[in-house]
Amino acid sequence: MKRPKKLIVGNWKMNPLTVEEAKKIASQVKRSMGTVKKTEVVMCPPFIYLPILSKTVSKNLYLGAQDAFYEEFGSFTGEVSFRELPQFNVSFVILGHSERRKMGETDQLINRKVRAVVDQGMSAIVCVGESTRDNHGEYLGFIKDQILWAIRDVPKKLLSNVIIAYEPIWAIGAKEAMSPTDLHEMSIYITKILKDYCGDASYGIRILYGGSADKVNADVLVREGNVSGLLVGRQSLVPKDFIEMIKIIDTL
Ligand code: PGA
Numbered sequence: 001m002k003r004p005k006k007l008i009v010g011n012w013k014m015n016p017l018t019v020e021e022a023k024k025i026a027s028q029v030k031r032s033m034g035t036v037k038k039t040e041v042v043m044c045p046p047f048i049y050l051p052i053l054s055k056t057v058s059k060n061l062y063l064g065a066q067d068a069f070y071e072e073f074g075s076f077t078g079e080v081s082f083r084e085l086p087q088f089n090v091s092f093v094i095l096g097h098s099e100r101r102k103m104g105e106t107d108q109l110i111n112r113k114v115r116a117v118v119d120q121g122m123s124a125i126v127c128v129g130e131s132t133r134d135n136h137g138e139y140l141g142f143i144k145d146q147i148l149w150a151i152r153d154v155p156k157k158l159l160s161n162v163i164i165a166y167e168p169i170w171a172i173g174a175k176e177a178m179s180p181t182d183l184h185e186m187s188i189y190i191t192k193i194l195k196d197y198c199g200d201a202s203y204g205i206r207i208l209y210g211g212s213a214d215k216v217n218a219d220v221l222v223r224e225g226n227v228s229g230l231l232v233g234r235q236s237l238v239p240k241d242f243i244e245m246i247k248i249i250d251t252l
Helices: 019-035 047-056 107-119 138-151 156-161 180-204 218-225 239-250
Strands: 006-011 039-044 061-065 090-095 123-128 162-166 206-210 229-232
Touching: 006 090, 006 206, 006 239, 019 039, 019 047, 019 061, 019 239, 039 090, 039 239, 047 061, 090 107, 107 123, 107 138, 107 156, 123 138, 138 162, 138 180, 156 162, 156 180, 162 180, 180 206, 180 218, 206 218, 218 229, 218 239, 229 239
Parallel strands: 006 039, 006 229, 039 061, 061 090, 090 123, 123 162, 162 206, 206 229
Antiparallel strands: none
């Protein structure tokens, strides 16, 4: 089976403050894509910027949303449905980010969103990760539950539209990323969970790392951590650094 491409996702979170700044970041990233050969890049701005950035997509450059509701339309004040997104060239959706789980999203809710998104033909980037580590390895069971809940009842043929972003909460917005050795352990563990669950179909599910990834650690995290790419927060808002990370990953 052909290995899926490397992937780097920029999660802009609730930034930047103006549409002008959003356009600037997106156009700088787009301009640098000419030399990118093997890596898929996804920019995930806030919902309100998606229409204006919809024309940014080009070869290997995609647009993603930071969430999507599982109902098609109707009386759901404040929500944005999975059906509304593709018209703006959105093809990826981040789901279950720890910042949303903290606001009350449950595994069951995330699973409904994952199924809606992949049914629609988009890719779901599912975030999982422990808030702390204990000496007995209980966090491992916690992560396994988060993963198996997220992909529950996703048809086998759509599993390649699922991406697991492992983001230990203690490494998000922190000074340092997790060590590549620890990440390698986790990527082996997550690969095994997926393989046990769906056999060969698991090869299509990419595993990303997220949490204080930057241009200095991008190379070792992906290479030694043995992941398919990165989910990048802060550094995705600094085009120069984000572009450097893309280029580093593209050489791997
Ligand atoms: P960070 O955020 O890269 O700023 O640590 C990552 C994330 O929350 O996805």
